[in-house]
Amino acid sequence: MNHEVISLNANKEPYSIGEAAKLIGSTVKTIRYYDEIELLQPSNHTEGGHRLYTTQDLWQLELITTLRYLNFSIPDIRKLMSGELAVAQALDLQIEALETQIGTMNSMLSVLQQARQHEEETSLRSEQSLTYISSLVESLTANASRRKQFVAAKVDESHLLDNIPQEWRVSFLHFFDKYMMKDTKLTAQQTLAWKEIQELINDPAYWADLARLEVPFFIMANQPQVEADVWVKKMEAIRIRTTEALDKRWAIDSPAVQSMVWDFVLMYASAEHAEAPEVFFRKQARYMLDSVTDRILRFNKLCKVMNPEWSQIVDGINLLQEGMRLRLKQMEED
Template sequence: MNEEREKLYGIGEVAKLTGVPIKTIRYYTDIDLLPATERTEARFRLYSMTAIWRLQLIRVLRQLEFSLEEIRAMLVGNLSPEMAIDWQLEAVGQHIDQLQRVQQVLRQAREVGQRPGQSIDSLYQLGLALSENVSERSHFVTSKLHALVEQANLPAEWRCQLLEHFTWHSPETLTSRQIAAWTEVVRLLNDPAFAEEALRFNSSSEPQAGGVMDIAEYNRQALELIQRAQSLAVQGVSPESEEAQELLWTWIRLVAVSTRRAITLDFVRELSARLPNSPSDIMQRFWTLMAELSGREAPLSYKEGFDLLASALRSLLARPRALKAVLDAPAKQAGRPGSLT
């Protein structure tokens, strides 16, 4: 007794049964991903139920965004489903992360676009967060920082070193947190108030061009000084204490050395009026964001230390006799370059 022949289906019937377009079925067959079970004498493709189930599997795997080569490897046993799923989970996670980054930028772009006076340039700058052109992203931040340095009232030696220090190199790809930081950095760099504060902070001491202390040495001594001030502030030392006042004079001498200025009453008053007590919130926020973009720890503000020095200076200025006494003391007038410790 002859066995009943398995029913075969034409390509049009298969398309109706599975919902897969005829063009796609034909392509899968041409690349040997879905071989036809048989062909008629006229070379029409015919497919068995097993082939139809294979097509259904391919369709589901494609919906899960497996590539055709990954599907082929799974079907022939060269790639286990477990490994393929792990790969795809990783790919999907990366895709979700990318979509979230796009969402962040679009939301920020919409907010920027609603502000009067904002140009298409701002939208372009926000979009750099998603760009694969790392050098373009790096150039945007670096050029903005360099423009601020060029405007600052600094001697040429310091300006050159700051330009090198403010050359920023972007990571290849920004994380979601870094994209959030980027959008805020773009806003700050385009904010005239930020530029004004940056210039005020960097130009306040008016260093002179001739014979100025090396910026590296200045930075070393300034950091050591503010760390000592921070320690005293945390200990609750009074601004009027001998320790705080001695540290204040170390700071005054540092500024005098770096600016080639004599320590006079006018000079001390000028410092009180013009020098910032500490980096403002906007400056501190900017450097925190830049640290996030560079993958570093956020810089310390040393706010309490700066506040202690500012209070000590106000206290000294409120006591004219004490101020005159220290101004008249030769030891306090040492304004020569060199170590201040």
């Protein structure tokens, strides 16, 4: 969209939805959709209920159109426009996403080029050629069984879970096993993500980060207040609550969000902490926030590629962390 065009016509506002669509080079259907999902709603309506857009609305619509052209997701655009996500951070995330797509395309291109070369050098029948392509893809991907074997071996090598009871080892891996070890064939993009996950898991520094991050879990597992399976059910309940909060866009300072933040942190408390829960919350929440490293964040991003359902877990964790920061700040001010 041309800023000069809007400037010249600013004295003619408000604009109908048709005029707005024409000015920004979009469609009425698209602009109506942005209104319906509350991404951008018109500033005014006619007495008959028709949408009317101001020049400022058009600037916002142009921004959305530009970001969509650059493949930004609706949730990220929403965060950008609300100020929840900094521009620099959004650009970094999108650059990374596009680099992943480029890597994926290069991987697929390599398979196709190898298959084409093989086709030229041999006189195989069609079904044999297709079998060759399938074998090439299979050599790059890893089924669920192979992924499980790899992760199990690395967990054993790390000795991360050596000092906790067996039932709690299963609890520790519950979400990973449930969402990441599904017996489905990986796409080219997921194969690329799995390759990087393997590189991370092969890095001793990652295991050191994970060991530090999970200290509260290890302490709790060796002094449990509930059975391991009950703890998993409570964690699943927290996941469901955070998903609902995200879907309904509840504020960080809302009673519902703050309640789940409190419940989540206190899940790691022992009986001796019951007499001073706020003291425990301060200490535990600060530790949880300070223990997140770039490697941990990268691992979660890769898991989101492997299974979009993991996004619910990561987004839920982010919500809880934001809630912790707010509560800690309020505690300091009191």
